[in-house]
């Protein structure tokens with residue numbers, strides 16, 4: 001790959017589905033990989049080429065050096081992938097701070113917005129690790145697909161274009177094509193908000209409202225993404241790209257998505273206890289507040305937040321969305 005450094009020493013934080021898949025992708029791109037998992041059993045299993053809890057039924061190459069020792073994972077890393085859930089980022093980084101070398105880029109791979117503060121994840125990195133450049137990796141990429149070696153494309157964004165291009169070159173491999181971008185906010189907003197719309201699309205499917213309603217919901221969700229993107233200064237082209245439209249298409253239509261299946265359960269009136277991680281749940285609540293704070297019309301995000309808070313039913317949300325004042329379609 002053009003411009004790829006001879007050997008990258010990559011630390012991956014998080015032993016879940018996506019951390020494991022990205023560690024494998026980095027291994028296949030020729031990196032020396034150390035993965036930090038907080039759970040010793042998980043770390044041991046990953047070293048043996050399996051992650052039965054988060055990637056059941058998939059066996060993969062050994063070669064990932066996994067550890068529960070954060071200091072050891074970070075010791076000589078020249079790049080760090082942060083792959084624990086969005087709401088844990090602040091606490092994880094406060095531990096990382098003591099061990100990461102200055103100047104080493106931290107690549108955010110989680111998708112969400114901090115529920116308590118409304119902070120975008122990149123701003124949390126800048127706040128806690130001011131000496132480390134931040135990048136974001138996002139796009140349509142189910143962990144199981146990537147771990148199985150199936151092909152996909154993602155985007156890596158950094159404020160410094162040269163860093164984005166360097167990271168994209170380093171992480172590209174036969175089954176992972178990485179584009180570069182300088183639009184950090186656009187890339188992270190797309191990844192965070194698509195999860196909320198995936199819950200909405202899933203609820204439509206769960207409530208058996210039909211494929212037409214599903215397509216209409218996703219399309220109008222995309223309008224809300226464009227509106228919020230404009231308020232946050234995202235480039236419109238970014239939202240049309242892999243981390244916006246690309247990931248929206250994937251997660252709003254596939255039962256492989258945890259956010260989509262969460263929505264399906266919601267639409268069916270099933271129990272939501274003990275389900276896998278659905279990042280759209282905490283993000284919906286704060287995204288609705290951010291939209292209100294910025295004066296952005298976001299009725300779907302607000303409806304998802306209200307349903308999740310138990311304030312309205314899926315049926316009431318659909319009724320409210322269908323009876324909103326009529327308007328020109330292109331009103332942003």
Ligand SMILES: NC(=O)C1=CN([C@@H]2O[C@H](COP(=O)(O)OP(=O)(O)OC[C@H]3O[C@@H](n4cnc5c(N)ncnc54)[C@H](O)[C@@H]3O)[C@@H](O)[C@H]2O)C=CC1
Pocket residue numbers: 014015016017018019037038039054083084085086088091092109110111112141142143144277279
């Ligand atoms: N699974 C997927 O297909 C993809 C996931 N992502 C994003 O990656 C992030 C992580 O997702 P997954 O790996 O799929 O989740 P997961 O539920 O499979 O794994 C999460 C991992 O993080 C660990 N963890 C949770 N809180 C922690 C903390 N405070 N400190 C240390 N470790 C902690 C858990 O023990 C677990 O190993 C999410 O933001 C998700 O949206 C992004 C692209 C694809």
Ligand SMILES: O=C(CO)COP(=O)(O)O
Pocket residue numbers: 111139140141142143195198247250251256257258259260277278279
């Ligand atoms: O972000 C993802 C694929 O790009 C994974 O989506 P889920 O978290 O909804 O499973």
